[in-house]
Amino acid sequence: MAKSKFPDSISDRVFDLCASSETVSSLLAKEGPTISPGEAWNKLYGQCALKRLDEAEEVEEEEDEEDEGTSSEDVDRISREPSYYKSRSAPPTPPLSPRLVQEHLERAAKCGNWGGKKPSDLFLQIYHDALCTLDDDPLRGMVSPPLLGTCGTVPLTIVSTIPDIARHMANLIYRAKHEIFLATNYWQSSVASTYLTNAIKDLNRRLASEAKTNPGSSDQKKIVLKILYDRGTPKQLLSRHQIVPPATYTDPSTVGIPHPNEIPFIDMQVMNFHTPIMGTFHAKYMVVDRRVAVLQSNNIQDNDNLEMATHLEGPVVDSLWDMAMISWHKHLEPVMPCLKSPASQAWGHDNGEGVEKEKEEEDVEKLEKEMEAKQLALDEETPIIGTTTQPTIVPDLPQHTIEDPHYDDSLAAEVARVQASLEPKVDPDDNVVETHLQAVTRLLNHTRNPNFTADPLAPDLFNSPNEHMMPYLFLPHHEASSSSVPMTLVNRAPYGKPNHSSVVNPQNAAWLSALRHATTSVFIQTPTLNAAPLLPAIIDACNRGVQVTCYVCLGYNDAGELLPHQNGHNEMIAHQLYSSLSPEAKQNLHYYWYVGKDQTRPLVQSKGLRSCHIKLMVVDGHVGIMGNGNQDTQSWYHSQEINVMVDSEEVCGLWMDGIRRNQNTALYGALDKEKGTWLDAEGKEADGVIGVDPGGRMKRWAKGAVGAVKRVQGTGGF
Numbered sequence: 001m002a003k004s005k006f007p008d009s010i011s012d013r014v015f016d017l018c019a020s021s022e023t024v025s026s027l028l029a030k031e032g033p034t035i036s037p038g039e040a041w042n043k044l045y046g047q048c049a050l051k052r053l054d055e056a057e058e059v060e061e062e063e064d065e066e067d068e069g070t071s072s073e074d075v076d077r078i079s080r081e082p083s084y085y086k087s088r089s090a091p092p093t094p095p096l097s098p099r100l101v102q103e104h105l106e107r108a109a110k111c112g113n114w115g116g117k118k119p120s121d122l123f124l125q126i127y128h129d130a131l132c133t134l135d136d137d138p139l140r141g142m143v144s145p146p147l148l149g150t151c152g153t154v155p156l157t158i159v160s161t162i163p164d165i166a167r168h169m170a171n172l173i174y175r176a177k178h179e180i181f182l183a184t185n186y187w188q189s190s191v192a193s194t195y196l197t198n199a200i201k202d203l204n205r206r207l208a209s210e211a212k213t214n215p216g217s218s219d220q221k222k223i224v225l226k227i228l229y230d231r232g233t234p235k236q237l238l239s240r241h242q243i244v245p246p247a248t249y250t251d252p253s254t255v256g257i258p259h260p261n262e263i264p265f266i267d268m269q270v271m272n273f274h275t276p277i278m279g280t281f282h283a284k285y286m287v288v289d290r291r292v293a294v295l296q297s298n299n300i301q302d303n304d305n306l307e308m309a310t311h312l313e314g315p316v317v318d319s320l321w322d323m324a325m326i327s328w329h330k331h332l333e334p335v336m337p338c339l340k341s342p343a344s345q346a347w348g349h350d351n352g353e354g355v356e357k358e359k360e361e362e363d364v365e366k367l368e369k370e371m372e373a374k375q376l377a378l379d380e381e382t383p384i385i386g387t388t389t390q391p392t393i394v395p396d397l398p399q400h401t402i403e404d405p406h407y408d409d410s411l412a413a414e415v416a417r418v419q420a421s422l423e424p425k426v427d428p429d430d431n432v433v434e435t436h437l438q439a440v441t442r443l444l445n446h447t448r449n450p451n452f453t454a455d456p457l458a459p460d461l462f463n464s465p466n467e468h469m470m471p472y473l474f475l476p477h478h479e480a481s482s483s484s485v486p487m488t489l490v491n492r493a494p495y496g497k498p499n500h501s502s503v504v505n506p507q508n509a510a511w512l513s514a515l516r517h518a519t520t521s522v523f524i525q526t527p528t529l530n531a532a533p534l535l536p537a538i539i540d541a542c543n544r545g546v547q548v549t550c551y552v553c554l555g556y557n558d559a560g561e562l563l564p565h566q567n568g569h570n571e572m573i574a575h576q577l578y579s580s581l582s583p584e585a586k587q588n589l590h591y592y593w594y595v596g597k598d599q600t601r602p603l604v605q606s607k608g609l610r611s612c613h614i615k616l617m618v619v620d621g622h623v624g625i626m627g628n629g630n631q632d633t634q635s636w637y638h639s640q641e642i643n644v645m646v647d648s649e650e651v652c653g654l655w656m657d658g659i660r661r662n663q664n665t666a667l668y669g670a671l672d673k674e675k676g677t678w679l680d681a682e683g684k685e686a687d688g689v690i691g692v693d694p695g696g697r698m699k700r701w702a703k704g705a706v707g708a709v710k711r712v713q714g715t716g717g718f
Contacts, residue, residue: 006509007132010107014134014145017045018111023144025322029340033332037325045138045145104128112149112488113315113344119486122517123623123647129513130490130506140505142491142640143323148506152314152487153478154651156411158307159614159658160471162192162298163446164418165309167400168472170199171414172288174206174407176223178337181287181324183228185280185628188301189256191447194402196300197258200225200266202405207265224337225268227257228327229300230281232274240279241329244270267334273327275640279494282639283327283628285320290338291346293320295627295644297615302447305527305613306596306663310626311411313479316487316644317343323489323642348481396420411479415472422469435460440469441598449609454598458664466661469597473658475650485648490625494640500565500633503533507629507641514619515541515548523618525551525659527611528632530567539580542588550574551665553612554593554678555604557632558690566633571677575692578676592669593678593686600668602678604688612663615643618656622649 027040035043105121108128112119119127127149130141138145158165173180173196187193207223227249235242249257249270260268273281287293293316296309312320321343325332332339397420400406408414422443425434434442437460445452461467477483490510495502515522515537522541529552541548558569567573574591581589593602596610605611617625627643629635646652660666671678678686685691 006129006504006512007135009104010111010128010131011135014131014138015107015111017134017138017145018131018148020146023146023322024326025144025147025318025339025342028325028332028335032339033335036329036331038329041139041326047137111145112486113151114149114486115151115315115481115484117151117484117486119647120622122519122620123486123645125517126490126510126513126619126623126645127488129509130488133504133506133509136504139326140493141489142326142493142642143319143489144326147319147322147489149486149488150315150319151484152312152316153475153481153483153485154310154312154646154648154654155475155478156311156415157473157651157655157658158296158309158311158471159473159655159662160307161443161446162300162302162305162307163195164443164471165294165296165298165307166192166195166300167418168309168311168414169286169294170195170400170405171407172286172292172294173199174203175409176203176288178221178289178341179224179226180289181226181228181321181328181336183281183286183324183327184284184300185230185282186299186301187227187229187231187255187257188299189252189254190300190302191402192298192302193256193300197256198402198405199407200258200263200268202407204263204265211265221337222265222267224334225266226328226336227268227270228273228281228324229255229270230274231255231272232276233272236272236274237276240273240275242272243330244272269333271328271330273329275494275496277496278498278634278638279496280634280639281327281494282635283642285324285628285642287317287321287324290317290321290336290341290343293317295320295642297613297626297628303611303613304444304448304608305611306444306594308614308616308626308658310644312487312644313343314347314481314484315342315344316489319487319489320642323491327640347484411474412476415474418472419470422471436462436468437598443469443471444596444598444610452609455600457600458598469662470658471662473654475654478651485646485651487647488645490643490645492629492635492639492641495638498565500532500637502637507643508533508636510625510643510645511617511631512537514617514623514625515546518546518619520620521547521549521618522620523549523551523616523656523659524631525612525614525616526631527553527556527605527613527615528561528570528630530561530570530573530632531636532567532633533636534631535573535577538577538589539585542581542585545588547588547590549590549592551592551594551612551614551659551663551669553605554602554686555606555689556611556613558606558694561632562694569690569694571689571692572694574671575676578671578673586673589673591671591676592665593671595664595667595669597663599664601680602669602686604686607688612665614659616655616659618652621656622652623647624652624655626655 022044024037024040027044028037105124108124111131134141141148158168233242246259249255250259257270284298285293285295293312294309295312298307397417398406399421400417408417422436422439424432424436427433437454437458441454490506492505492507512533518541529550538548552570554570556570561569577589578586594612595602599610603610615627615629625643625645629641629643635641677692
């Protein structure tokens, strides 16, 4: 009988690797520029290194001769291409997770550095199942095993359009002191990219000014900037990692990154990374000064998507930095300035933290005084759709735009500026110029739909300020190390071959384990949901009485999902799920199409008006997984994905509050449980949908071919 693709216990090999003090990051710090991240990985975790580890364990523990890892016959074959392409296991099956017995949880707990806070049993069970996938090849996790189980804080979460996420990234770039590592799937010259390129140029000007103020200073060094993206090229058939020449990445019609001559105080390298044929680099993140990281759902391009990003601090940043080095793979030229300055080394120590907090308080006080100086008044907004008036405080802070940048010195100042942009606006005569709902429409329209209007029936929420859209969700006490919570990265490596062999990895195991071990609720938001292993896990959870809620974007990448082996488009899957459940179990599945904050009905994604690209799972209200991975076939079997799992009721509660208040999905997006479709008050489906039945095979494939072309062009779903 062939063994399951999902092992059910943490092997001694994985346990020992997690307990080690050696990582790719530490080896790079020790050996400097003489070794590349790829070489460091192979030295620590390559197949030959793992074989030596197995042999040492056999001698020490007098184990049986049978080896569950890589056989000697495999070493030659595996060395010819990345080892995570190989799998000797049976076809995909749900994970055979161990029972919730104390010995399994204690073993998992010993495989992490949790910052003094014991993770919950649910978190440890999911973490356990993720670790189990690493025995044959640790590279499935895309991070050094000792850095998997970690801790950190989430002072800021963003649930908004791409410009709001780009604004925060621009602020972090401008405030950088040593280095920036920026990675995205698709970088397209756009308004979104201009926020970042402006910040890069303004950072260079800041550095030039500092150099002029302190001429001849020995402390004046260039900031190192590395940018990693995926724009597939035939050259990647020979080498997946291609250094991009300036003539290519400065082209304003495609990428539009500044030329090195424009930024002499910044040492920049740009890399194009893709694993042919289907191994997309789908990751999207940024690490600055090895002190803060942003993990996000969005690419660097203009579209109509609602997106999500988290700002992370603490030891988890070391995990993300290590992952970034592994993804870069090639020699670091120049080396990263923070090579010997890990975030964990400074975490919790007064290395200026007290000064920063004092400055933060001063920034808040300054903003409050500015508001008072401008005589902020309580103004009444004109009633809309029969609502009553309510006094609203109207701040007057200029918005950070590409034409008029306003960089802030702290998170608190950033939050105040962004939130102010959605407050009702009045003219000098106290006449309402823009309501909150109109401000929301302006935000959601941004660069793509300047003339699109709100649904006339959409609630203006004038009497419900707690329901107002709030793009920046701030937890100020999470800027202190005392608020750190258990975290882990649950990633997957890229896999290029056009088959479904690459299913064993921490990301997939974590999602399946979460559904298997949930006791009360599972929330999923994703643009697409059709991964074959996920569907029976959802059905099983509903049959157990778990309340499963799915927010999915109607029509997202429908054409691409109709290609062979992609498993179908969103409408087809929703209908199949409801059809597979008993009448009782149907009541436990709550399926919704995404509805924009200013709308009362879902709009199909092909219209390009109101779409959602958020990737989030929250289990039993306190374990959350967010990041890059969609719940579709591509993300489950092929793309490189980076996700963080957090064990915190407070953080998950904040995430769910942002999800609820920043869209109208819960109000207007519910599908009919009996028919498995969305219907309006007149019993009609949404305009422009393909429908539950997309037609015959040839018709589906023709639509799929069109979708595939759009994805390559950057106009389809990612």
